[in-house]
Amino acid sequence: MSKVLCSVATRGRYFTTLPLVLNAIINQTRPVDKLVIFDDNDEPQDMRGEMIYQYFFQMLDIKGIAWEWLYADKKGQHHIHQRANTMGYEWVWRCDDDAIPEPNVLETLYYYANGVDNNIGAVGGSVLTPPYMPDTYKVTGKIDNIDSEPNIQWGKIERAKHVDHLHCTFLYRAGIIDYNLGLSRVAHREETIFSYGLYQKGYEILVVPNAVTWHMKNPEGGIRSETKQELYEHDEQIFRNILRYRDKTIVVLNCGLGDHLVFSHVLPSIPNAEVFTCYPEVVPGKSIAEAIHLFGDIDHWNIYKKMDQWKWKDSLENAYRKLYA
C-alpha cells in the first residue's frame, strides 16, 4: 500500500482552528502514515508544553502515526508544500490550518487515487465555507473557465469528475512536479498552478463526492496573512503567463553550452516548444531573464536538480527527454 504524508502549514492559529484540524487528521478512518506540521509563525512556540497538543502527540504515538513538527522558513506556503512534496512519499495530503476534514476524507481520496487507473495526479473533495454554498453542479473545473465559474470544490460534489485544477486541500502524487517558488510570500494561486501542472504533465485530476472539508475561514492568522496588493498582482501575473503559454511546452535552458548541444538533439521531439536559452546560437529562443519575468521560478527546469532528484543514472539526453516528455 502506497504511503501518505499529511502536511499542514500553519501560522497564527495555535489556539483557534489548528487544534480542530489536527484532531480531524488524527481521527481519519484511513490513517495517515506520517503527519508533518510546518510552523510558519513569526514567534513559534514549543507546543509540547500545551495540554491539548500533549494529548494530540500522545494520540499520534498510540495510533502508531509518525509525526514531526518543523519550523518553516517564512517564505510562504509554496515553500512549505515543496518540502513536503520532496520528502519521499508517494502521496501527500495537503491540509490547511483552518480546513477541517470529515473523518472519511482521506479514505475517499485515497480510494480514488489508487483506483483502477494508475494515472491519477490529484484528488480533491468539497471544501465548504458556510454560508457560501454555490451550486456547482454545472461547473466544469476547466482552466479556461476559471474566471467565469466558481471553484467546483466550493459546492457539494455529487459525482466524480475530471477537472483541470484543484484548490485548498487535496491528495496529490508527490515528486512529479514542483511548486512554483517564484511566487511571493502570499503564494496566491499556488495550488491552482501546482495542480494544473500535474494536469499538464498528463495526470488526471479528480474531484470526488463524499469527501467534505469544512473551511472555517479565519480572518486572523493564516499562511497568507499579507495584505500587500502588489504581491497578489505579482502572483496573478505569473499565473496569467502560465495560462498564456499553456499550449506550449516551456523549455528553459539555464545551463552550460554542452548541455545546450545535447538538448538540441532532443528539441525536435518536443511538440510546440517555447524555448528560453543561454546560447541562442545553439538553441534559438528567448532570454532566461524573460523566463524569470514570465514564470517567476525557473528552477523546476533545472536539469541537474532533476537528475539529482531522480537519482539519475542514464544519459543527459534521456534526462532531457524525461523532463520535457
Add this chain to the structure above:
Amino acid sequence: MIIISPYSKALLSGKQNPKNYPYWKELIEMIDEPIIQVGIEGEQQLVPDFRKNLPITELRKLIQECRTWISCDSFFQHLGWDEGKKGIVLWGVSDPLIYGHPENINLLEDRKYLAENQYIWWDATEHNPNRFVLPKEVIKYLK
C-alpha cells in the same frame, strides 16, 4: 591535424576543475602530427597553435577539418559529437554514461574514481591525477 581541448570550465572557487586531464604535456609529446589547441583566454598554452575564444561556428569548421580531436569532459566533446566527428574524451570524475556519447572513444581509468554525486558543483570534488588514464593508453586509440 588533431584538435585538443584541454580544459573544462574554470570553477568559481578558483580550484582546479577535477575534470581537467593532468598529463597533456606528456600526451602531446607522443603525438606525431599537427595539433591545434582550442580554448579561452587565460588557459595555459600547450602547443604553438593556440586558438582562443573562437565562435562556435569557427569551432565547427575546425572540427570538420581535423582528423580527430581529444578533449576532457567539457562542452567540446558535445560539439565534436554534434558535428558527427569521432574523438577521444578523457574522463576522471564525471560519468561517461551520463555525460558522454557512445559515438566517441571514452577513456576512463576506473568507475571507482567517479564522483559520488554527479550533480553538485565540481568545486566539491578534489582534482586527482590518479583518476585519469595515462598518455600511453590514450595514444593507442589515436591511430
